[in-house]
Amino acid sequence: MSDTRVLVLLGSLRADSLNRRIAETLRDQAPAGTVVEIAEGLGDLPFYNEEIDHDDEVPAGAQRLREQVAGADRVLAVTPEYNGTMPAVLNNAIDWLSRPYGANALRGKPFAALGATPTRFGGKWSHDDARRSATVAGAQVVADIVISESTVDRGDILEDAEFVGRLLGALDALVEHSGETASAA
Known part of the structure; x- marks a missing residue:
């Protein structure tokens, strides 16, 4: 039996x-x-622009991302929240992955979104928006994976074994997902 490959789309550009x-x-x-x-x-x-998205002239980075997603078994967005929604970098990646319409790399892929941010709701809106956008692109959004963690006054939450356990449980749930939860496009 082969390994299950999960590709992570990061919503933050900061190295650390x-x-x-x-x-x-x-x-x-x-x-x-x-x-x-x-x-x-x-x-x-x-930025996604249909004028530069042609079968013979897709930008190299977009083509590489599409190939990575096509080769993955699952896709996981790990993202903070910027101004009450997902960061532009994640939205743009999903835009590139949503094409070509009807035959895109996200179509049929189990998808989940989670993360942490120092806001009151821990990124909930960002994660909801990422799930909605992926659903429109045709992904199978695994709705029961919900980790939107507020880091306000919590220190380094990755030192919290219970939180890391929840993250690993979410990864397991994504890997084990087999049925369609939501899909469109």
């Missing part, structure tokens, strides 16, 4: 962001049989 550290924790502590890869270079993608 908490959400990158969450993704790295999932990568480093993934159970046997699960390989977690972090998609790099999302910040280098041009």
Whole structure:
């Protein structure tokens, strides 16, 4: 039996962001049989523009991302929240992945969104928006994976074994997901 490959789309561009550290924790502590890869270079993608998205002229970074998602078994957005929604870098990545319409790399892929942020609701709106956008793109959103963690006055939450356990449980739930939860496009 082959490993289940999970590709992480990071919503933060900072090298030492908490959400990158969450993704790295999932990568480093993934159970046997699960390989977690972090998609790099999302910040280098041009803003989605149909005029530069042609079969023979897709920007190299967008083509690489589409191939990474196509080769993955599952997709996980790990993201903070910016101004009450998902960061532009994540939205742009999903825009690139939503094309070509009807035959895109996200179509049919189990997808989840989670993360942490120093806001009252811990990124809930960002995660909801990422799930909604992925649903419109045709992903199978795993609705019961919900970790929107507020870090207000909590210190380094990755030192909290219970929180890390919840993250690993969410990864397991994504890997084990087999049926359609939501899909459109």
